[in-house]
Amino acid sequence: MTTTADLWYHYGRTRAATDRGVPEAFRWSWGQDSGPGPEILGALNGRIVGDLGAGSARHAAYLAAHRQPAGIDAIDASPAQCDMGTSLYGHLAPRLRVVRSDVIAHLRTAVGVCDALYSVFGAIDFTDPRKLLPAAAASLRPGGRLVFATLSTYLNGEPAQPDVDPADIPARTPGGEPATMPRWVLQEQVWTKLLDHAGFTRINVDVLPGSPETLLASAHRAPG
Numbered sequence: 308m309t310t311t312a313d314l315w316y317h318y319g320r321t322r323a324a325t326d327r328g329v330p331e332a333f334r335w336s337w338g339q340d341s342g343p344g345p346e347i348l349g350a351l352n353g354r355i356v357g358d359l360g361a362g363s364a365r366h367a368a369y370l371a372a373h374r375q376p377a378g379i380d381a382i383d384a385s386p387a388q389c390d391m392g393t394s395l396y397g398h399l400a401p402r403l404r405v406v407r408s409d410v411i412a413h414l415r416t417a418v419g420v421c422d423a424l425y426s427v428f429g430a431i432d433f434t435d436p437r438k439l440l441p442a443a444a445a446s447l448r449p450g451g452r453l454v455f456a457t458l459s460t461y462l463n464g465e466p467a468q469p470d471v472d473p474a475d476i477p478a479r480t481p482g483g484e485p486a487t488m489p490r491w492v493l494q495e496q497v498w499t500k501l502l503d504h505a506g507f508t509r510i511n512v513d514v515l516p517g518s519p520e521t522l523l524a525s526a527h528r529a530p531g
Contacts, residue, residue, distance in 0.1 A: 314488050315385035316481040319363045323391050329399070330369045335427060335456040335515065335523050342515045345369070347454050347525060351376045354422035357446070358382060359410050359439075359455075360429025364392035364403065371396070371403035382406045382413050382430070387481070410434060414442040421446050426455040432490050436498075437471060440505035447528040453507065458492045459520035467494045471501065495522060502526045 336342040348356070351374040358367040361381035371379050381396075381403060383389055389407040396403055406413060410430040424443050426432070431439065443453055460467055461474065468474070473489035480486050493501075495512045502510045507526035515521040 312480040312486065313385050313387050314478040314480065314486055315362070315383075316387040317479055318385075318388065319391065320387075323363060323395060327395055329372045329396065330365050333366055333369045333373075335454075336517050336521045337428070337456075337458070337519055338517050341517070342521070343523070345374060347523070348374075348423050348425060349452055351423065353377045355420055356380070357414075357417075357421050357424045358429070359414075359424055359426040359431060359443070360433065361392065361405075362388050362429065364396050364405055366425075366427050367392075367403055368396040368399055371399045376402065378402060378404065380404050380406045380413070380417075382408055382410050384409050411438055411442045414439075414446040417446050419446070419448055421451055422448055423452045423454070425453070426457075428456055428458070431455040432457050432492075433488065434491075435471075435473075436491055436493075436501050440501055440507070444506040444528050449528055449530040451528045452525065453502075453528070454523070454525045456515075457498070457522050457524070458490075459495075459514055459522045461492050462519060464519075467492045467497075469494050469497065471497060498522065498524055 333345040356376045356379040358381045361383045364381035367381035392405040473491045475487035476490045478486045478488045508529045510526040512524045
């Protein structure tokens, strides 16, 4: 059986060795130092929330500790990231649940369950949005909210794509060998069209300043 290398094995590992506390802030911008906070998600008390591509679950840990959702699933396909999240924030269970799963597969098991979904440079960036966004819409209750932060341009300054095309970006295997993974960096109007086709309404996309700039998109599942 062929297995896929965990291309997120190295991500965040150095930070996790020294910074093990629950974050004191939640930011959407690339630099994580400015812009709006979790209030964009709306009131989360008693709600069911999903973090799409949660990495080591730092954003999910903040929400679990400070926003009192009924439950929040920190979903990530990377074994290394899920192990890190469990090590860092396992004490926040059962409110916080670290879920090792392909994001689309998980959403398809939770149809009409979630009140809010979000991604902070997570699965929205690294999963075909033509598949992910409809799965997210189906997982939300009518009126439920999706919010995501994604790149406005590529990290090297190249402009975003005018079509739904990914670019291969550098990555490393657990052993350090060079590899690539796809990343979707799309223009604002492309995201708006994708969200509309997936069944979302009240779509809004803002640009947050920074280097690079961040696209912050929010939308609601259409009623009915």
